[in-house]
Amino acid sequence: MNTLVYILILPLLGAFIGYYIGTKNEMKRDLFNIVLTAIELLLVITLFPAINDQAIEYMVPNVMGTGLHLKVDMLRYAMLFISALAWFLTTMYSTQYLIKKKNRNRYYFFFMLTYAMTIGVFMSENIINLFTFFEGMSLTSYALVIHDEDKYSHEAGKSYLAMAIAGGLVMLFGIFLAFDYTGTLDIEEMGKILPNLGDIKYVIALLIMFGFMIKASVFPLHTWLPKAYTAAPTPSSALLSGILLKTGLFGIIIVLVEMMNYDMPIAVLLYCLGLVNIFLGGILAMMQRNIKRIIAYSSMSQTGFMLMGIGLVGILGKEGGLALSATILYMINHAFFKILLFMGTGIIYMILGELSINKISGFGHKKQKLKAFFLIGVLGLCAFPGFNGFVSKTLLHEAILEAYHLTHHHFFKITEYFFIIGGGLTVAYMLKLFVAIFMEKNSDFYGKYNELVHKRALIPMGILAGLIVFIGVFPNAILTPLIRYAEGIGFDAISHVVIYSSESVIYSMMSLLIGVLIYQLFIQRKLYVKNKTGGAYFNPSLGWFSIETDLFEPVLKMLYKVFSFLFTLIDNWLLFTAKILADGIKSISNVDIVTSIDREFKSVPLGASMMLKGLKSKKDALKNIEAKVKINEALELDLVQGQTSKLKELIVKGHSKMTSISNSIFLFGIVVVFCFLFVYVMG
Template identity: 35%
Template sequence: MKNAQGVEALHHDHASDGYKPSTLLFINNIIIFLLTVAGFIFFVSITGGGKAPHLYEGIKEFVATKPYYPMLIVFIPTIGGFISVSFGKNYENLRDGLTAMFTFITLMMVLAMYPAVASETLVLNLPRMLGYGLLFKVDMLSYIMATLTSILWLMAMIYAPHYMTVEKHRNRFYLCTAITYGAILGTVMSGDLFTTFLFFEIMTFSSYMLVVHCETEDAIAAGDSYIYMGVFGGLCILLGMILLYIHTNTLEFMPMISQLESMGNTRYIVMALFMVGFGVKAGMIPMHIWLPKAHPVAPTPASALLSGIMIKVGGYGMLRTATSFFFPAANEIESYKDALWLSSQNLGAVIIWMGIATMGIGVFMALQQGNMKKMLAYHSVSQMGYVIMGIGVAIYLGHKGAMGFTGGVFHMINHALFKSLLFMVAGAIYLQTHHLDMYKLGGLWRKMPFTFIVALIAALGITGTPLFNGFASKTILHHAIVEAYEYGHHSFRYAEILFTIISGGTVCSFIKLISYTFLGKCSEENEKIGNGYRMMDMAMMGMAILIIGIGIKPNYILDFLLIPAARGVTYDPYFIQNYIVDMNVFIAPDLLAMIPVYILGAVIFTLGKKFHLFHLHFPHWLRFDYILFYPVFKLTNFIIKRLSRGQEAMQKKEDGLVDGVNSAINAVTEKYESNVSKGERLVDDVSSAINYLTEEYESKLNKSEGLIGRCVYTLNLITNRYESSIIKSDVVIYAIILTTLLGTLLVFK
């Protein structure tokens, strides 16, 4: 059995090969960082401050009159990646500088879309591309995701040069990050499911290279889980697309629940396929099994991006498909009790409880971890549970679901910031100590004071402390789940109680992380470590500033991003205006609600430390992947063995057929040779006999090849795939899953 704590040493063998970031690269990144800060100040001043209205209108007109602007944003990162990597072999500092520059350019282009997107949706239709056509639509929800992605990507690219000195294959890393960046932008700015699916799958396969970058045994095993679950999720989305297109003749994102009513029970299958397909990427229970394996083994800049952004794309996909295909249009409803909401209401109730389960299991598993990155990975599962719960409320309450929508999207933003920063902190600690076992650290606040400060800021953010970003989004999510049982079913009262308990578990986890890692006595082996690296500190400082800034001024995000996004969905305008606009989260009831959460967290930590509960681990046979997926793997292996035996039997029959025909031909030939003197008539007879036997052989062989041969060929492919591929058993599993789904469709048709 693999050592669960071994992930901290995964990169240790990848010693530096002489590359060091130069002073010139540092100056380049300092300039880019300062220009980014200036760009944000300018952006805030012309949007929130109302300054320079003529400039605001000028930017709006410029973007609105450039139809290919969204597509340009999507492809600049990938083109820039190829250009940067072309210099990487001989000029690594130039490559790193160009990478940051292209990311900065993309971020500025994304920010410039705001004036145009705030007034109308940007649309680019390319009807002849790839047969079906590509459609880009940038509304406020797309804009939020694109901006969040670009901010984190720039900080990660500023952070990466120093960290990547301990890694090999740096050119491959930067190229794959560039492709993944472009693919994520393409996914969130797509206007239909076909375009979304195309970029979503590109993202899956390019990010796979980031997971397996270290090429260790654990990294390859994590890559197996990641790509298997990713392809499974993609197949679910693809099947849902096919069913949707058959019944509606369109894949464009638009309210169409009235059209789906004619699908009968099949519409629930379509809903489930989309939720499962995107839920895999979001880390939703029980499809989360890839996430705790993949994030710890990837290089830290990739871990920050995987947890900070990529899993949010799964949440975005769930929210986008649900609020498009399973919501009615505004002119189709009369009230929030309209029958058209019933389908989405049933779906929302399930997703709420899936979110609660994801929250609870994620935080429970995180408490058992000693490795920092693995603990953070499980908290990514848990925090995405908050997002999924918010999405569930947004769907369940239908016309009055704006609170869940706002809280879910807000928490996507906040989690992206504090979790990326926490992974960056882990990377900074690893470069100094060469391991991430929290139980062997301690006292690092004296040696790495800046890292300690930003880690504390991120911890206060994720625990929902007032004046830090997580407080606002968790407060709104708490309001949302309260509304779910006030307007909906009383059972959601228990969900609200679990929400509070799980939040206490999160507090306990980060008391544990801060106390074991930074407080206490510094070990002898860590006495000689120095401060962090300047570029890494710069990136972490940028993230910390955003966490504090949003925590102090959450209404800026609400007023200029989240409320316009909610108004773009079929939600009650009256509800938005009276309950979300000018919302104040710094009121006494919301502030006092944090007291029991912190008390509970402190109690759990005290008991866990006193009775060594953090060191308890469940046996492997109680893990989700063992309970749910191990039987599938065993069944697959059994099927493959049975098919292999059948292949051998068919091969023997075919060999017997060939031997029999050869014997007949030899007998005729011998007879011909012994009677050659009988003349040409016998020759003709023998030729006829040979032709007859040959035709009979070919006929039988063709029949064999028509069925048996193809089966043999297919079985050989499956067997070879099973024995040599890193994605063992996937072909048969996919076939079983799709066959089951198609059979279900036939039953419910």
């Protein structure tokens, strides 16, 4: 069996085996999961020499109807590697974090299932395979989001699942259209036909990207993100931000690069959405007081930088190799420092059970190891020279300058300034977070809880911190294979890029200075209120316009009423039709009764006639016959009433079934109608 298949099925089988072991002994289950994820990581690492030369493909027939088509090139391998490493480290971390949590066995079961589905997403070359794993990942990760089973978790899970299902339905509609127009489900083959289809290609591409955009938290489809990240246990939050978010970005890259051949209009759209994400996510992150919500909105903002990179790939076309390399490296780096920051947050929550910076201010002032690891994550995220974030952001900045020199369009010069200011927003909200937790002095925490910061939680953080520094100091160790990959798939040769130049350091310092100014002039003066006990942050965004509650929910309620009215009309029409049929049957039945009686009366037997002659009078004979007719009428009426009663029962059952059908297909109906309208307008 091929190595790709082993990599795919190992966590899938491990989920069931681990669950069984957990019913007997939880310590053995924890050890089993750590060993399993370590083996998976080793398998992925051993795959690198082959991937470094060329892509590997493997086909398993008769799976999912269309066959299971697996492929690993450098893009997919980068996603596989960060997934394998992230799951190994978070599994080790979870054994400490989940000690006081309930339903641990269930958690690890869905934890490993999500791992298998995520691996499937990154290795799929067949669009149906990719969709199946993508939706499976959404369903299994839903169980992680609602793990605590409190009211907030269920609300967050409802938002997460609703968005995932809606995105999946829209994506599936796009896949159906793509198959109808191209006649193939293979991504590479589809990419040879789709770009030549005319305007309908934009309909198909946008429908497919819709689901990916939800997972990537692209504005305005980001509404699930702060709730889900906050509600989920911290190891799951780390994976949601570090890895599952990347499945959305990965899907967008696949659509733009492999299916749409670097289409310019879509690329410009992604570039502009990236700018919106950077600023909206950054501003909302500055407002928050909950650590997880700060990091969640930070993920939304960082998604904007990666979206800009993806957009630049399409804008630059064959010269977009540097942009592609920078984007992939940004995705890798983001996974490392975001998982590290979430792990640091989890340690604080394990000890204090609190995440508000107003209540934990000064907690980490004397926690030197935790403070050092968290600081490395902050510096990586803020793109400080010497850390991994600086490398990817510098390369992305170079790609923006390349777009400006290629097109001479001032739009890119303006967006360069926005890019630098966006970096300043990152510095501002992370400065707020780090200063509040680790720099403020609070005697209530001095000398306390040090023994509760265990090595099992610190070791994964130390590994991630080491990788952040390593990539910052030796960027070519990862950048060289990525550049070789970009050139291998058809991009023009990339000239030598100097990462640590005076210009790149100056740009980094500009963002740093802007961030410090925003922190001092806005956060400290406008968001911090001093009082007798010291001071506290407040969040003015709580009263702002909410896309979910003020837009999505009212629109969906209106659509529900409209579609309910339409489905009610359909129900009533069916009932009216059934009533007409019933009346017709009743009329036919009455005619049959009269005919039957008339025939019976006219065909009285000869013996009966002789008996009638023997009666005393005609009057008695008529009374006798009338009585017979009444008996027949009563019998026939009972028969008709019985038939009518059964018919009414069938009608009631039919109405009940139609109503339930209406309710069950309501959401799907909305999606299909709007997709058809979209196809009609755009096509």
